[in-house]
Amino acid sequence: MSGARTRLFRAAFAALDLVGANRALGARTRGLGLILTLHHVRKWDGRSFAPNRLLEVEPAFLDLALGRATELGFDFVTLDEALARVRAGRSERPFLHVTFDDGYRDVRDEALPILRRHGAPATLYVASGFAEGSVDIWWLALEAALARASEIAIDLGAGNERLPCATPREKDAAWSRIYWALRAGPEERLRTETQRLALEQGIDPLSFARDLCMRWDELREVAADPLVEIGAHTVTHPMLAKHPAEVARAEMAESREAIAQALGRTPRHFAYPVGDLSAAGARDYALADEIGFDSAVTTRPGHLDASHAAAPTALPRVSLNGHFQTRAAVDALLSGAPFAMMRAARRLTGRA
Template identity: 70%
Template sequence: MGGWRNRTFQAVFDALDRTGANARLARRTRGLGVILTLHHVRPFSGESFAPNRLLEVEPDFLDATLTRARELGFDFVTLDEAVRRVKAGRSERPFLHLTFDDGYRDVRDFALPILERHGAPATLYIASAFADGEAELWWLSLEEAIRRADVLNLDLGPEERFVACQSTAEKYEAWGRIYWTLRAGPEERLRDEVRELALANGVDILGFARKLCMRWDELAEVARHPLIEIGAHTVTHPMLSKHSEAVARAEMADSRDAIARRLGTRPRHFAYPVGDPSAAGEREYELARELGFETAVTTRPGHLTAGHAQALHALPRVSLNGHFQNRAAVDALLSGAPFAMIDLAKRVLRRA
């Protein structure tokens, strides 16, 4: 399914580029500006089985994206300036702000030099337990368990206990079945099942945070950089909507307090982990407001408009996806055309 979706999206991006529709539509479909979502920035490992590749882009692609954005007339602004323009309801030129979720070390090593060359400000949203090295990055544990195994034993429903994953094709099929089945249910079950699979296949479940994420001393150095703002991203990276209000509030408040205590600056901005409708909704938006965050970002796709002045705790972002590292995709995403097409399709379906 993922391959089909990726091919469809790329075909749309190519068609918009080939017909010149991006440029023609941008005046109507582009908002005031855009917040980009990134996670990893690093050279690709070349692994044949890489189901999480959507979460990483290569350094040259980030550089090319910023170069292209400048060519298209975008200003690179801080999050505060983006909010100021949204509240004003106008921006002489479209603006762009970069965000990086989770606090990966490769953002410092590969992305920051690129940001410096372009003078592009960014917000790093930090999950505090990742910085402690005491959190499970379950999506990476699941990937590694599938990579190591020829067959997995877990409960995916009636009479389904064993999932073959010997070939690369089988591993991708296993990933799709396991990931989406567990994502649809309670997060406690998801984490328990992945933990069992990881331990059964010799995966160090805490090793990913310790290997990949910046620790507090590293974050303190990065936080001093004039282009960087540190935001909060919960303690353990849960899908907040799947938990009680007390748990959600504690995850949000405790990450804010840990960052303030360890870095000396209270974070003013927040990002919802996962950030789609299954992970964050009206309750979480209100919690972010109550906890004093000035903004909070989702992963719901879209550009910023004047209307978002009334929704500063539910801001959309546009993902730079590792599956679409080409100029056609960049032009489409920065034009806003794909999101207008999706909105139109939704309206048509509602009327049908």
């Protein structure tokens, strides 16, 4: 997320709070409830170059968010209960379910004690290749490569170019240039280039899954907690929409089978990697249904209402973002007001 965009969102959250819009609009905009998205929960290390900061929140902020949800009258529910309320089209109190993508160890160490304290059920969506330590986490490898480099040589489609990376500002500019150019193209090229850049800087691309993600024995221990459900998140964490249907189907089905074999229970819920419209669409929602998942979640922002009963494998979520760790941001996200305003803006501009 660019600095300008980040500042705009911070200002919007503060403004909604200042004028009391969250309280005034919440009854009409929050729907039946919501599913939260998180990745890392860990103490901030203060690094100056952190392009993936949006994917990590501090433990104190998660505690604040769940405490605020309690104060605002939300029920903490399992994913099955959330789906039941959506199908019924009613919920006496708004509900909230917490989800974590990828299977990071800090979720066990930092987030789980907070969930227990609040009595908040959660679903952990596990990429089976991460649990086995056999798949690269390319966005972390790219960050680490740029953090270590003083200059990067790369061909992003207009011939070979050299990008300076000596300062945090230069690293941010290089990240934006490389990340979005690779995201827009074939995933094979994205992974090849990020692996190459990492290896050139002496970084093992597989080290991130090995060092940061829970192994099967750790996941087995976490899965024994009555608050925790384990869901599937593919094998190699691909953007499914970029691949043929047979590849997408295999990624979904094989991750489910790997988790079933390792943990002794078959996952009933699924999360699309990356999860926006560039990464998962109608074909993938249909595949998740055909494979037999009870639900599948995207990263498209929004709350749940009765209309989602017809599309349980295309559910929106609300991200707790590392750039916005304030009470005002929590109140806005729980109210649903920002998403209602975004929908209204799309209708006005003819983009709905």
